[in-house]
Each structure stands twice: as C-alpha cells, then as structure tokens.
Amino acid sequence: MDGSRKRNRLYEGFRSTDANAFPAETLKDILIVAPRNALPHPSRWRSMNFESREALRTFAALARRDLDIREFQHDPEWLEADLDPVREEMAVVADCDDSHVEGVLLARVANSTLQYTLRDTTLVRWKIRQFTVHQGPVVACNPAQDATVQALVALSDSMSANAAAYLSAVPLGSPLHSLLSDDNSLLRQKFYVLPWGNETDHYKIAWNGDVKSYLASLSTKKRANAKRAAAHFKSAPLQLKLFQTPEDVDAFLREAKSISEKSNQNRDIGFGALENAGRDSLIRFAAARGVFLGFTLCAGDAPIAYRYGFVYGRTLFAISTAYDARWSEHKPGAIIFLEALHALERSKVPVTLVDLLPHENSFKRDRANVVVPTRNYYLFKRSFRNSAILLPIFLIERCKRAFAWLFRQNAASKLFKRSSAAPR
Numbered sequence: 001m002d003g004s005r006k007r008n009r010l011y012e013g014f015r016s017t018d019a020n021a022f023p024a025e026t027l028k029d030i031l032i033v034a035p036r037n038a039l040p041h042p043s044r045w046r047s048m049n050f051e052s053r054e055a056l057r058t059f060a061a062l063a064r065r066d067l068d069i070r071e072f073q074h075d076p077e078w079l080e081a082d083l084d085p086v087r088e089e090m091a092v093v094a095d096c097d098d099s100h101v102e103g104v105l106l107a108r109v110a111n112s113t114l115q116y117t118l119r120d121t122t123l124v125r126w127k128i129r130q131f132t133v134h135q136g137p138v139v140a141c142n143p144a145q146d147a148t149v150q151a152l153v154a155l156s157d158s159m160s161a162n163a164a165a166y167l168s169a170v171p172l173g174s175p176l177h178s179l180l181s182d183d184n185s186l187l188r189q190k191f192y193v194l195p196w197g198n199e200t201d202h203y204k205i206a207w208n209g210d211v212k213s214y215l216a217s218l219s220t221k222k223r224a225n226a227k228r229a230a231a232h233f234k235s236a237p238l239q240l241k242l243f244q245t246p247e248d249v250d251a252f253l254r255e256a257k258s259i260s261e262k263s264n265q266n267r268d269i270g271f272g273a274l275e276n277a278g279r280d281s282l283i284r285f286a287a288a289r290g291v292f293l294g295f296t297l298c299a300g301d302a303p304i305a306y307r308y309g310f311v312y313g314r315t316l317f318a319i320s321t322a323y324d325a326r327w328s329e330h331k332p333g334a335i336i337f338l339e340a341l342h343a344l345e346r347s348k349v350p351v352t353l354v355d356l357l358p359h360e361n362s363f364k365r366d367r368a369n370v371v372v373p374t375r376n377y378y379l380f381k382r383s384f385r386n387s388a389i390l391l392p393i394f395l396i397e398r399c400k401r402a403f404a405w406l407f408r409q410n411a412a413s414k415l416f417k418r419s420s421a422a423p424r
Helices: 003-008 053-066 076-083 145-156 177-180 186-190 213-218 218-235 246-260 277-288 324-330 334-345 360-365 386-422
Strands: 045-047 089-096 101-118 121-134 163-171 191-206 237-241 292-299 302-312 315-323 351-357 370-383
Touching: 003 177, 003 218, 053 076, 053 101, 053 292, 076 089, 076 277, 076 370, 089 145, 101 145, 101 334, 101 351, 121 386, 145 177, 145 186, 145 277, 145 370, 163 177, 163 191, 163 277, 177 213, 186 191, 191 360, 213 218, 213 386, 218 334, 218 360, 237 302, 237 334, 246 277, 246 292, 246 302, 246 334, 277 292, 277 302, 292 334, 302 334, 315 324, 315 334, 334 360, 370 386
Parallel strands: 121 163, 315 351
Antiparallel strands: 045 089, 089 101, 101 121, 163 370, 191 351, 191 370, 237 292, 292 302, 302 315
C-alpha cells in the first residue's frame, strides 16, 4: 500500500447489519429472532482499523477537536495506553470521514465469564468475548438517540456469536438509559438487553479550587470526619510525597507496589493493587503529558499509603488508592485523600471536578458532594442460541420483579390499615 493511501484511510471493515424491530413487552421477545433489516436512517458509523499508532493518534486528535470528550475512557489514545497488552484489545467505531469526527464509541475487549447465580446456585455460566463500553458513545449531534443505536449496531458487526457488549455505569436519565429502559425503543428491538446488578451511585466532587469550600459542601458529620483526618496528619510523624514527572514514575511505582502487597483492600475493583501492565503504561503515558499526580504517605522512611490519578480536561480522575493494613487504625486512607486535595489546591491545577470512579463504597460516599445514579447492562445480539441461554435469566428476573412488586403492595396496604386504625 502506498503512503498517500495509508495516510488517507483511517478506517475499514464496516458491514451494515441489524435486526428488525420486535417489541420487548413480553417473554416472547426472547423466543423470537427478528429478521435482518436496514436502520431507519442511513448510518455512517464504521468499524475502525488503525494500521499504525500514528494513525490512531491522528484519529484521536480529530476526535478531541470535534467532540466534547470529557472522560479519558472515551479518548482512543488514552484507552489504548490503559490496555493490558496480554489480555485486552480495543474496538473503535466512529461516524467520521478523513477530516471530521461526528461520533466515537470505544470498547475494551477481553475474554470473560458471565455467571448468573441464584441463592448460591450457578444457573448460567457462559464464556463470552466481552466488549466493555464506558457509559456509551460520544456524539456531536443532539438528540443523540439515533446515533447511539447506530454506534452500537456498528460495534455488534465486529462481535462474534458468543460476544456481548457490557455497558458500564450508564447514568440514569441519559439518552442511552432511556433507550435501554423503553421496551419499545429501537435499541431494545435490535438487542437482548439484560440489566446487570442493582443501581449504583457514581461519586464525584465538585471542586472550586480550595479545600475550605469543599469541606463546607459536606454535611456536618462528614466534615468533622475529614477534620479529624487533618488533625491526625498534623499530630503524627507523617510526610506526604508528590510524584508528577516521568522521572518520578519508577520511584512512585516502587513505593506504591510495596504498599499494595501489605494492603487487604478489594483488588477486584481496582483498590489495593496497581492492577496490570496496562495501568503502569497509563501512568507513564499521563506523566509524559504532565498530567499525572501520584502521592505516597510515609511514616519516617516507610511508605504506608498511596493515591494516584491524572487530569483529563477539567477533571481529576482519582484512579486508585491503598494503604498498609497494619496502619488502619490511624486512617491513612482518609489522611492521604485530604492531603492530596490540599496539594491540588497549592498547585492550582485547573480542574472543576474530581471523579472518584463508578465503583461504589462508603469511603467515596462520605467524601462526595455530587452523586450520579448509574446502572450496568449487557447487550446480546439476537440469535436462537442467545435466546436459549438467556431465557432462564429473563424468567427469573421477571419473577423477582413481580415478587418485589407484591411485597411493596403488601407493605403499603399494612401501613394504610395501621394509619386508618389509629385514634384521631
């Protein structure tokens, strides 16, 4: 291939497929595979195949220029830097030409196992190729619902029969959530939609540039807890170390990994460990761009806690933290969190939001002043095979919702009877 053609071709491999509409109001939806048909509007969404890292960088620069990308998970260059090179790859679909990008959808692709359990009994165990999508596509058009459906249909073209799209942390009330929740939406007519888990909260901090304003935004109890952490730091022989430059990264990783080995926090949700080789790569990627912020808390010469994140746009993403479990009674996690905010204030980094990431826990809940309710979903391509596998899950989920509704009705009836019987 000659050089000029390589420079001009940013994508290839798009095939237009989809399933015809079929209402998702009853269980018969799971038993019927709808015939193939065209989308109601012509779709320009294409599966991207980058021939070099330079082509990826060129496309990412166009996407940042043309779209309002606020999260690093939606930036192709950043997500590529975060991949585990052994286990993961990236899928990109976009609405674009050689000079302009109207929309982009990224997926982190890896082998996974979908396991559905009821009362400690595994009913479904399914090895799948999982396409993890953070929240949904970024599109320039408004309203975005048609573009969202077209993006996900384009993504499904690159998915095999045993693959599924996992939509992570979809904000309730967003255009994508509306499509997923509406039984008659075009998205539900083209995919089997399986809500996964309960609704969870995504915690954030609206940041005005100083710790005093942040503490004033918290409740009295939460503010008192934070001040106790500050007093602990001043009274104990502790030292905060800041790491920012590429030359600092090796020292930070060395101290952070020594802390991780002594931590008992949950590694499954990204706490207590620097998770994989991709995360090391992302730290170096961010440091090379001058947006990495790493902290360790030391007692004398011994590091006892770390926290790190990086700035993307106007947001500081607080990626991971851990502390030496032997120091837990001294609350090192709370201390390093507050001291990192003080360091953020001193450095005058121009951020307006601190994103604590979607995984829910009490530590984040006690420190956030912004809460975004979210939910996770699986999308499966329509096929008889997928129908047979998913049918027991959908049956059980419908029964659970029916029993929950009956329980609420019974509780409401008892409450009404008690209030009616109360003396006036």
